[in-house]
Amino acid sequence: MLATKNTTSATIPLDEIMLNALKAFDKYKKNSPEQKATFLETIANEIEALGDALINMASEETNLPAARLTGERARTTMQLRMFATMVKEGSWVDASIDTSMPDRKPAPKPDLRKMLIPLGPVIVFGASNFPFAYSTAGGDTASALAAGCSVVVKAHPAHAKTSLMVYEAIKTAIKKCNMPADVFQHVHDEGFKTGKDLVQHPATAAVGFTGSLSGGKALYDYAFERKNPIPVFSEMGSINPVIFFNDTLENNSAELVKMYAGSVTLGMGQFCTNPGLMIAVESKALNTFLENLSEEISKFVPSKMLHEGIQKAYIEKQEKALSQKGVTLIKKSAYQSNGIKTLPAIAAVTGETFLNNPTLHEEVFGPYSLMVKCKDIDELKRVWLSVSGQLTTSLMGTDKDFNDNKELIEIAPAIAGRINFNNPPTGVDVCPSMVHGGPFPATTDSRFTAVGINSVKRWVRPICFQNCPEYLLPLELKNINIKKIWRLVNNQLTNGDVE
Amino acid sequence: MLATKNTTSATIPLDEIMLNALKAFDKYKKNSPEQKATFLETIANEIEALGDALINMASEETNLPAARLTGERARTTMQLRMFATMVKEGSWVDASIDTSMPDRKPAPKPDLRKMLIPLGPVIVFGASNFPFAYSTAGGDTASALAAGCSVVVKAHPAHAKTSLMVYEAIKTAIKKCNMPADVFQHVHDEGFKTGKDLVQHPATAAVGFTGSLSGGKALYDYAFERKNPIPVFSEMGSINPVIFFNDTLENNSAELVKMYAGSVTLGMGQFCTNPGLMIAVESKALNTFLENLSEEISKFVPSKMLHEGIQKAYIEKQEKALSQKGVTLIKKSAYQSNGIKTLPAIAAVTGETFLNNPTLHEEVFGPYSLMVKCKDIDELKRVWLSVSGQLTTSLMGTDKDFNDNKELIEIAPAIAGRINFNNPPTGVDVCPSMVHGGPFPATTDSRFTAVGINSVKRWVRPICFQNCPEYLLPLELKNINIKKIWRLVNNQLTNGDVE
Numbered sequence: 001m002l003a004t005k006n007t008t009s010a011t012i013p014l015d016e017i018m019l020n021a022l023k024a025f026d027k028y029k030k031n032s033p034e035q036k037a038t039f040l041e042t043i044a045n046e047i048e049a050l051g052d053a054l055i056n057m058a059s060e061e062t063n064l065p066a067a068r069l070t071g072e073r074a075r076t077t078m079q080l081r082m083f084a085t086m087v088k089e090g091s092w093v094d095a096s097i098d099t100s101m102p103d104r105k106p107a108p109k110p111d112l113r114k115m116l117i118p119l120g121p122v123i124v125f126g127a128s129n130f131p132f133a134y135s136t137a138g139g140d141t142a143s144a145l146a147a148g149c150s151v152v153v154k155a156h157p158a159h160a161k162t163s164l165m166v167y168e169a170i171k172t173a174i175k176k177c178n179m180p181a182d183v184f185q186h187v188h189d190e191g192f193k194t195g196k197d198l199v200q201h202p203a204t205a206a207v208g209f210t211g212s213l214s215g216g217k218a219l220y221d222y223a224f225e226r227k228n229p230i231p232v233f234s235e236m237g238s239i240n241p242v243i244f245f246n247d248t249l250e251n252n253s254a255e256l257v258k259m260y261a262g263s264v265t266l267g268m269g270q271f272c273t274n275p276g277l278m279i280a281v282e283s284k285a286l287n288t289f290l291e292n293l294s295e296e297i298s299k300f301v302p303s304k305m306l307h308e309g310i311q312k313a314y315i316e317k318q319e320k321a322l323s324q325k326g327v328t329l330i331k332k333s334a335y336q337s338n339g340i341k342t343l344p345a346i347a348a349v350t351g352e353t354f355l356n357n358p359t360l361h362e363e364v365f366g367p368y369s370l371m372v373k374c375k376d377i378d379e380l381k382r383v384w385l386s387v388s389g390q391l392t393t394s395l396m397g398t399d400k401d402f403n404d405n406k407e408l409i410e411i412a413p414a415i416a417g418r419i420n421f422n423n424p425p426t427g428v429d430v431c432p433s434m435v436h437g438g439p440f441p442a443t444t445d446s447r448f449t450a451v452g453i454n455s456v457k458r459w460v461r462p463i464c465f466q467n468c469p470e471y472l473l474p475l476e477l478k479n480i481n482i483k484k485i486w487r488l489v490n491n492q493l494t495n496g497d498v499e
Numbered sequence: 500m501l502a503t504k505n506t507t508s509a510t511i512p513l514d515e516i517m518l519n520a521l522k523a524f525d526k527y528k529k530n531s532p533e534q535k536a537t538f539l540e541t542i543a544n545e546i547e548a549l550g551d552a553l554i555n556m557a558s559e560e561t562n563l564p565a566a567r568l569t570g571e572r573a574r575t576t577m578q579l580r581m582f583a584t585m586v587k588e589g590s591w592v593d594a595s596i597d598t599s600m601p602d603r604k605p606a607p608k609p610d611l612r613k614m615l616i617p618l619g620p621v622i623v624f625g626a627s628n629f630p631f632a633y634s635t636a637g638g639d640t641a642s643a644l645a646a647g648c649s650v651v652v653k654a655h656p657a658h659a660k661t662s663l664m665v666y667e668a669i670k671t672a673i674k675k676c677n678m679p680a681d682v683f684q685h686v687h688d689e690g691f692k693t694g695k696d697l698v699q700h701p702a703t704a705a706v707g708f709t710g711s712l713s714g715g716k717a718l719y720d721y722a723f724e725r726k727n728p729i730p731v732f733s734e735m736g737s738i739n740p741v742i743f744f745n746d747t748l749e750n751n752s753a754e755l756v757k758m759y760a761g762s763v764t765l766g767m768g769q770f771c772t773n774p775g776l777m778i779a780v781e782s783k784a785l786n787t788f789l790e791n792l793s794e795e796i797s798k799f800v801p802s803k804m805l806h807e808g809i810q811k812a813y814i815e816k817q818e819k820a821l822s823q824k825g826v827t828l829i830k831k832s833a834y835q836s837n838g839i840k841t842l843p844a845i846a847a848v849t850g851e852t853f854l855n856n857p858t859l860h861e862e863v864f865g866p867y868s869l870m871v872k873c874k875d876i877d878e879l880k881r882v883w884l885s886v887s888g889q890l891t892t893s894l895m896g897t898d899k900d901f902n903d904n905k906e907l908i909e910i911a912p913a914i915a916g917r918i919n920f921n922n923p924p925t926g927v928d929v930c931p932s933m934v935h936g937g938p939f940p941a942t943t944d945s946r947f948t949a950v951g952i953n954s955v956k957r958w959v960r961p962i963c964f965q966n967c968p969e970y971l972l973p974l975e976l977k978n979i980n981i982k983k984i985w986r987l988v989n990n991q992l993t994n995g996d997v998e
Contacts, residue, residue, distance in 0.1 A: 030909075071605065091992070096932040106570065110922055112932035117912050119945070224723050228888070228939040231946065389727070402971060409971060410529075413616050418963040421971070423609055432987050433595040433611035435963035440727040446618070446960040447730065454961065461945040462953065464917040464934035472901060472908060472920070486992055488931050493590070493985055493992075 012187060012194055017152060018203040020182035021121035025150040027180040029118050033483070037084035039177040040145060043137055044077035044084075046169035046176075054165050058131045061159040063304035068267060069132070076132040079139055079430055083146035086453045092116070094462070095476045095487040097498055110467045113477040116460040118148035119231070120205025123198045125219065126156040126163065127210035128306050129270045135159070136166040136186070139451055140208035140233075145184070147459040149205070154195055155188045158307045164188070196222045199232070206459055209234040210272070210450065213363075213441050220444045233458045234444040235436065237363040238391040239276035240425040241384060241415070245401030248422075249285040256289060256396055260369075261296040263424030265344055268305055269367030273392055273425040276363055278371040279383050290371055294331035294346045297367075302343060305366065314366035318345055321364055326353035330371075344368065351379040355386055381408055384415065389439025389446065394420035417442060417449070511686060511693055516651060517702040519681035520620035524649040526679040528617050532982075536583035538676040539644060542636055543576035543583075545668035545675075553664050557630045560658040562803035567766060568631070575631040578638055578929055582645035585952045591615070593961070594975045594986040596997055609966045612976040615959040617647035618730070619704025622697045624718065625655040625662065626709035627805050628769045634658070635665040635685070638950055639707035639732075644683070646958040648704070653694055654687045657806045663687070695721045698731070705958055708733040709771070709949065712862075712940050719943045732957045733943045734935065736862040737890040738775035739924040740883060740914070744900030747921075748784040755788060755895055759868075760795040762923030764843050767804050768813075768866030772891055772924040775862055777870040778882050789870055793830035793845045796866075801842060804865065813865035817844060820863055825852035829870075843867065850878040854885055880907055883914065888938025888945065893919035916941065916948070 031039070047054070055069045062069075086092050093115040101109035122144040126135030133139065136153050144151050155163035167186040174181060187194060199207050199222040207223060207230065209216050216234025223232045248256065263275050280286050305311040322329050322345065330346045344367035351374035354360050360370060374380040384393075393416040395402070395409060402409060402421075412419045417438030428436050428451055436451035437443045443450070448458045470478060476485060479498040486495050530538070546553070554568045561568075585591050592614040600608035621643040625634030632638065635652050643650050654662035666685040673680060686693060698706050698721040706722060706729065708715050715733025722731045747755065762774055779785050804810040821828050821844065829845045843866035850873035853859050859869060873879040883892075892915040894901070894908060901908060901920075911918045916937030927935050927950055935950035936942045942949070947957045969977060975984060978997040985994050 098928075098930040098932040107926065109928060109930075110926075112928060112930060114932040114934055220728070229719070229943060230939075231944065399968065402968060406971075413962045417961070418965055419967065420965040421967045423966045427606065427609075429597075429608060429611060431597040431608075431611055432990060433597040433613040433963060435613055435961045437961070439960075440729075444728060445730065447956070449961060457946070461938075462916070462934045462936070462948055463912045464932060466917060466919040467922045468918065468920045469898065469901060472905075491931060 012189055014194070014197050014201060017185055017187065018121065018198070018201040021150045021152050021185060022203040024180035024182035025118070025121050028150055028183045029148040031179070033087045033090055035177065036146065036148065037088040039173060039179055040080045040084040040087070040142065042173040042177050043170050044080040046172045047073065047077055047137060047166060050165055050169055054162065057165055058159060058162040061162050062131050062306050064131070064267070064306070065303070072130060072132045075430060076138060079133065080137065080142045082430065082453065083142045083456070086456070087146050090476065090483045090485040092453065092456060093476050093485070095485060097477060097487055097489045099490060099498060100467070112464055112466055113468065113473065114462050114464045115474060115476050117463045119459050119461055120149060121203055122149045122151050122206045122208060122459055123204055124151055124153045125195065125207070125209040125211065125215070126153065128156050128158045128310065129267075130210070131156075131159040131162045132166070134210045136163045137170060139455055140210070141184070143455040144208065144459045147456050149459050150183045152185045152187060152198060154198060155186060157190050160188050195219065199223050200226055204230060206230055207232040208458065211236065213237045216444060217441070231458065232444055233448055233450065235272065235391075235450045236441050236443065237365070238272050238438070238442045239361070239363050239387065240273055240390055240392045240394070241277040241279055241387055242275045242394040242396060242425070243380070243384065244278060244280040244286070244289070245395070245397035245405060246281060246283055246285065247398040247401045248396050249280065249283065249289050251398060253285065253289050253292065257292045257296050259424055261293055261300070263426045264297065264369045265300045265367045266426050268303055269344065270306055270310070270365065271426050273428060275394065275425050276369055277387065278369060279374065279380055280371065281377055281380055282373040282375060286373065290330055290346065290348060297344050297346055298331050300344055300367070302367070310365065314364065317362065317364040318366065318368050321360060321362070321368070321370065322347055324357055324359055326350060327360070327370070346371065348373055351375060351383050354383055361387055377405070377408065381411065385411065387415065389442045390416040391436065391438045391442045392416050392418045392420060392425040394423065394425050396422055417446065511688060513693070513696050513700060516684055516686065517620065517697070517700040520649045520651050520684060521702040523679035523681035524617070524620050527649055527682045528647040530678070532586045532589055534676065535645065535647065536587040538672060538678055539579045539583040539586070539641065541672040541676050542669050543579040545671045546572065546576055546636060546665060549664055549668055553661065556664055557658060557661040560661050561627075561630050561805050563630070563766070563805070564802070571629060571631045574929060575637060578632065579636065579641045581929065581952065582641045582955070585955070586645050589975065589982045589984040591952065591955060592975050592984070594984060596976060596986055596988045598989060598997060599966070611963055611965055612967065612972065613961050613963045614973060614975050616962045618958050618960055619648060620702055621648045621650050621705045621707060621958055622703055623650055623652045624694065624706070624708040624710065624714075625652060627655050627657045627809065628766075629709070630655075630658040630661045631665070633709040635662045636669060638954055639709070640683070642954040643707065643958045646955050648958050649682045651684045651686060651697060653697060654685060656689050659687050694718065698722050699725055703729060705729055706731040707957065710735065712736045715943060716940070730957065731943055732947055732949065734771065734949045735940050735942065736864070737771055737937070737941045738860070738862050738886065739772055739889055739891045739893070740776040740778055740886055741774045741893040741895060741924070742879070742883065743777060743779040743785070743788070744894070744896035744904060745780060745782055745784065746897040746900045747895050748779065748782065748788050750897060752784065752788050752791065756791045756795050758923055760792055760799070762925045763796065763868045764799045764866045765925050767802055768843065769805055769809070769864065770925050772927060774893065774924050775868055776886065777868060778873065778879055779870065780876055780879055781872040781874060785872065789829055789845065789847060796843050796845055797830045799843055799866070801866070809864065813863065813867075816861065816863040817865065817867050820859060820861070820867070820869065821846055823856055823858055825849060826859070826869070845870065847872055850874060850882050853882055860886055876904070876907065880910065884910065886914065888941045889915040890935065890937045890941045891915050891917040891919060891924040893922065893924050895921055916945065
């Protein structure tokens with residue numbers, strides 16, 4: 001309770017919070033899948049019940065328009081319900097059963113049964129750019145609660161009141177569903193020290209973060225300093241390189257301009273999947289595309305960014321990029337509505353200059369995109385491979401382009417967690433096949449995703465029961481498969497009973 | 500090639516090795532599942548073709564008896580063939596397909612398809628106590644090659660010649676299967692620097708280690724120091740606590756003595772699953788059990804340990820443990836064959852003393868076991884919870900014991916990766932349901948296992964293809980499911996085609 005007040009790190013009783021999180025975990029994990037699912041669904045209902053008040057508060061705190069926030073809220077409640085469905089269905093525990101073979105030589109084979117269990121209390125750090133879907137009751141919280149973990153959210157200072165409203169909705173759900181009061185706790189503090197202390201507390205089992213490279217890496221470092229290291233999944237920056245092939249530039253230029261301009265400026269470019277880098281081989285068609293793209297971008301009416309810190313960083317980083325030797329500004333937006341200086345910009349540079357200047361590889365968080373004009377496909381390949389780990393990389397091409405560049409396209413998986421074909425990178429669909437992750441520094445562990453049902457895998461570990469009496473086995477591992485979940489039984493996938 | 504010579508770190512061309520590993524990875528991963536499977540099977544065949552010469556060399560280098568080594572070799576080739584079967588069957592890639600919904604509101608749904616792909620070159624550090632199954636062509640190598648990774652093994656100095664023989668077998672398999680020559684490379688060096696340099700090389704994608712806490716944690720630290728952190732799976736020490744309940748001590752004492760004495764002394768106690776800690780509530784039956792156990796252990800004829808360093812550490816650590824205040828030596832082995840001083844010992848201590856002395860929580864690698872005599876079940880619980888993360892924990896009890904202690908037994912998953920019921924912890928069955936892992940310091944990441952087909956998950960990451968033309972999709976993600984692998988298609992598990 002204390003933790004929800006506006007307190008300073010010195011007065012936040014972190015020991016008490018984490019001890020409560022651990023106690024709540026021990027109780028919460030024993031709930032049936034149906035109880036956990038109802039809890040997740042009730043959180044979704046209670047968030048919806050906040051109505052316009054929540055949207056208004058978020059809009060006030062983040063400058064994001066109501067339509068966008070309404071969509072984000074729908075995504076957030078959809079995620080909670082998606083995890084509820086997953087938990088109810090039950091196969092996500094990856095159950096596996098190998099029955100005993102008493103007569104096996106040289107030694108009898110014991111009965112072995114395996115499933116996934118929750119890690120423990122998870123600390124979630126919300127994102128500034130997604131006050132709902134990647135924050136208080138966002139994907140990290142939903143997946144951790146689905147796993148059976150308790151959660152402590154460190155509210156993002158940029159939308160602390162919104163976070164508090166969502167917290168109240170979760171508290172109502174906790175009461176309605178008779179869940180342990182501290183299965184979800186909410187800490188609000190402006191400072192960095194609280195975050196560090198939460199990550200390093202002995203009772204903390206894992207950490208989820210969405211935000212900047214500096215923030216995500218700092219948490220990773222804090223976890224490393226622990227006596228017992230714990231998993232930290234930080235989803236961090238990305239410039240999401242987009243390749244434009246020749247044939248499509250020649251034949252689909254107008255369409256590409258519209259798609260790309262929309263993607264760069266969507267939500268004032270404040271997405272981790274915002275395309276910050278274009279790569280193409282120089283040609284007349286490319287120049288035409290760039291001119292038209294810049295023209296299209298110049299028509300865009302900018303709006304306020306999430307908060308002053310982000311706006312300031314955007315302007316500084318854009319100016320720094322544009323001032324690099326060899327960088328040509330094609331065009332900035334013509335508008336300066338309400339004195340907003342956040343002008344989308346499209347710039348260009350040669351392949352060689354890009355390869356030799358690490359500053360140009362840095363993310364400019366906001367509506368900005370740099371075109372790297374390569375002298376040939378070999379240089380394009382080198383430029384593409386020179387960027388560090390990415391959330392996405394995209395390929396704009398016709399069938400002719402793809403067939404002409406098959407070997408090049410094979411590189412894509414090495415670069416990113418998701419590869420788009422003739423699709424803008426923005427727009428992260430929430431479904432089992434989504435991968436929102438990628439090699440460092442896109443995330444701290446490329447083996448996981450932050451979006452979709454598989455994001456639950458970040459908060460669970462396998463446990464094996466050897467020769468366990470049937471009456472002590474968890475429901476998921478008993479001979480009778482009452483929930484008809486999919487299990488690997490003696491190497492065969494089946495939703496039947498063990499015979 | 501150079502790398503197989505007895506070289507010093509200064510002369511090992513690590514850059515060349517890692518560059519070759521990366522090049523080989525790019526070629527190797529493109530092999531079909533059938534080609535990779537044949538390669539793994541051929542390695543198994545070639546290891547078997549080495550015949551007695553391999554067993555003799557390993558026995559000479561490790562002091563392990565031929566019978567044990569023959570069994571271990573069988574396990575090693577079985578593992579290679581198990582992964583071959585997994586790769587051929589193909590469902591291990593966790594394929595998932597969500598087809599497009601062009602009419603979805605508010606935005607069309609793109610086609611999304613996901614599968615697991617290999618991380619890149621993996622460095623494997625072999626274990627001293629398993630010259631075959633956890634070394635050169637052991638579980639780490641087999642799972643990494645199955646994933647599609649190239650491998651660089653740093654040979655364990657304690658059985659370097661055995662390692663070299665296995666390497667020759669793999670080289671023959673590489674030639675026979677027409678695989679890239681450097682898909683597997685072998686580095687032999689006594690120093691620590693080479694290991695550090697391998698872990699920190701930019702081309703290295705992941706690390707597998709089996710051995711001591713100090714060694715495994717050091718590699719973890721080296722990886723952390725990288726510009727881009729990479730996954731390190733270190734499987735380290737464990738004392739594998741065994742709980743003895745009252746009713747079974749009263750009724751099954753003789754059987755328990757036999758089982759436990761066998762487990763403590765198996766392979767001179769040189770297993771990471773060796774039971775180093777017993778916990779029970781004090782009783783007359785417990786005293787009788789302890790006396791009989793010590794009597795049984797005293798009959799054991801010790802043999803030479805793996806190497807002098809391990810023998811020295813065993814004697815020192817055992818003496819240190821036995822010299823702690825409050826520790827009573829029950830009995831040591833009566834034998835001192837061939838002047839071997841490695842005498843198995845059983846000791847006892849009170850719960851309170853154990854709780855207050857961290858030295859008693861440390862692993863004594865070798866045949867040694869400490870009984871913690873608790874004053875009641877509550878103290879037993881505290882003692883059990885006081886040990887750090889374990890590979891296994893075991894429960895010896897009758898149905899009456901288990902029913903009387905249901906709440907206590909629920910703690911077990913928090914302690915270890917595997918829970919044994921009336922089974923000794925030694926003997927790690929290789930099957931899909933096995934978990935050879937556990938919370939730190941048992942391993943550096945409890946979300947993975949080092950044994951069984953799921954160990955492949957350490958070396959892979961998911962990749963998502965968005966709106967990818969059918970002709971560019973990997974075989975596993977095409978509409979026609981030619982291999983009939985299990986895939987999640989629009990949220991339904993099926994081995995059919997996409998319609």
